[in-house]
Amino acid sequence: MSKDILLPNGFELPNESRVKSLLFSGIEWQIFDTNGSDIILIARPELAKRWIECGFLVDSLMGEVKFGDDFFRSLSCPRKFALNSVDCGGSPECKADALAFACALKESRKISKDVSFHDAVYVEQYTRLLPTWSLTSHVEDAVVLGTWLTGGVVISTDSFRRLTKLTGWMPEVDLAEIISAAGLSLPPNTTMRSKKSIICSPNESGRNTCSENENDSLQLSTEASNEERKFKLPGRPQLEDFFNEYVISIIFNADKYQVMGIDFPSAIVLHGPPGCGKTFAVERLVEFLDWPSFSIDSNSVGSPYIHQTSKKVSEVFEKAIDSAPSIVVIDEMESFLSERRSDNISGLHHVEEVAEFLRRIPEAVKSRVLVIAMTNMIEMIDPAILRRGRFDHVIEVGMPSRKEVASLVDALLSKLPKCDNLNLENIIDALSGKALSDVSFLIREAARLAAKAGKTQLDQESLEAALESLPKDQKRKNKTIGFA
The missing domain is CATH 1.10.8.60 (Helicase, Ruva Protein; domain 3)
Incomplete structure (x- = not known):
């Protein structure tokens, strides 16, 4: 946020209205309320010039404001249109507001393929997001839209299941329609349909407007784009390739794999030293798939009481199966699945725990539950667990090269x-x-x-x-x- 106010309260603007209060502020731009019928965007000349040169605005739309020795460019918008900051401008009040923003995101992305819009200025009247090119990390459009729809919760539209809970006022079919209107791919397993599609087109004044096409049937499904969906894991290209080939491709292209008898990805073990990135990789995969996830670790299922640990393990798998497709993540698997060599009483109970996993893992996979386990001590794991048919893939993850x-x-x-x-x-x-x-x-x-x-x-x-x-x-x- 800029500390210096570009124009003082009461400053008279070229349209004879006066500055009333500061609404939103950036390093090189500010938005002011006025005592007139418009809200006004004030930008430093360098930023305004970049908007015009890049094609986000037409020069004739911007006025000129002089205050002392300072010179600014201005853009006025009627109050009925949104003019605010994307990162702190609030959330939509209705579906029409959401569609207008989605269209602005789509049309602005056509102008520039690489700029980030997470801290842009949203100008609804002209269906534009004006980038500010600030020194912050690039944010994907899916996250920009998801965060704006929720009023500030940083979430991607790929996390459709969680997003629907955060936007409870909006039916799922409307949410899917808005994501499609923004030009973004819909999440897996979304098969809803809408009778209307959204079209953005310029009117006589040059302003882009969003309209609904009654004659088109919009297929809100990801089946056609499944081949294009790729899991990304920066810094781990081989692990990324493994997940894409043995997990993502099988899930998103189920039909062609089922013909050959492959119904669902096999269970996976990731092992390696602490800090190698196992947990990070699994968290990214869980986020990408956006399925219900269930954790098995010492905190969630460990118990000093007889039979309680195996009982809790069974309950977790039951919940995962009931919520399928879903994910079960077994962290520090050596705590539950070490070799069964002890002859004492606690060892007998440990045998029971290992047996529960041996029974549950194949059952879960058949029920469309993705099972991923992690360990720092692969040498401690019971050999029966690591046989093919339980964990088909045992992957070593070393420290990064x-x-x-x-x-x-x-x-x-x-x-x-x-x-x-x-x-x-x-x-x-x-x-x-x-x-x-x-x-x-x-x-x-x-x-x-x-x-x-x-x-x-x-x-x-x-x-x-x-x-x-x-x-x-x-x-x-x-x-x-x-x-x-």
Whole structure:
């Protein structure tokens, strides 16, 4: 937010109305209420020029305002149209408001394929989101729309099940229609239909308007786009490829796999040292699929009482089966599934727990429950659990290699405005073999330092300063192990 108010209260505007109060503010722009019939956007000339040159606005729509030695460009909008900040402008009050924003997002994306609209200025009258090119991470359109629909909850429209709960005032079919109107792909298993489709077209004044086409039948289903859906895991290309081939493709293209007798993805074990990224990868997959997820760990099912642990394990699997398709995540699986070698009483109860998993895992997979387990100590796991038919895929996840660190650095920097002469070799060398969370932290910290210094691009100095903020004893502590 800008600390300096560009125009004082009572300032007389060219249309003879006066500034009443500040409504929204950014670094190079501000929106004011007036005592007239309009709300007005005031922008510094450089930002306004960029909007015009990029094609977001026509020069003739913008007026000129002079205050002292300062010169600004202005855009007036009647009160009946929304004019606000995307990141703090509130949520829609009705379906029409939501459709108008969705159309603005779609039309603005046609103008620029790479700009982020998460902190843009929303101009409903002209069906535009005006980007501000601030020094913050790029946000995907699905997250921009989901966050706006919920009034500030950061959520992607891919998380359709959760989004419907957060927008309870809107029927699911309307929500799916709005996502489609924004030009975004609909989530898996969405098969609702609408009799109307949304069309954005310019009227005689040049303003884009959203209308409903009564003659078209809009198929709100993802079946046609399933081939195009890909799971992304920056910094872990091999693990990303594994999930896409053995999980995502089978789920989203069920028909062609069922012909060959493949009904559902097999259970998976991820194992590797602490900090290698197992939990992060599973969390991203759960978020991507947007299925009900159930956790089995020491906190959720562990019990000192006889038979209670196996009973709780059974209850979790029952809930997952009832909610299928769903996901069961078994964390620290060595706590429940270590080898059955003890002859004491507690060992007998442990045998019972392992037997419960042996019975439940194949049953869950047949019932369309994706089972993923994680462990730091694969050597402790009972061999019967790791046989084919229970966990078909046992995947080792090592600490990130230099190539994987470089991949994540490139992915993170691609979302930020940055200088062209960045030298990343030393940065990547220092981060190789460290947890990928450290890589993400360094880039966020560098962006924070750059913004604090008033810079509009991420530079070498900010990256070096962020690297120095990492604990010295962690640098190059581990050699690269890679992914197997």
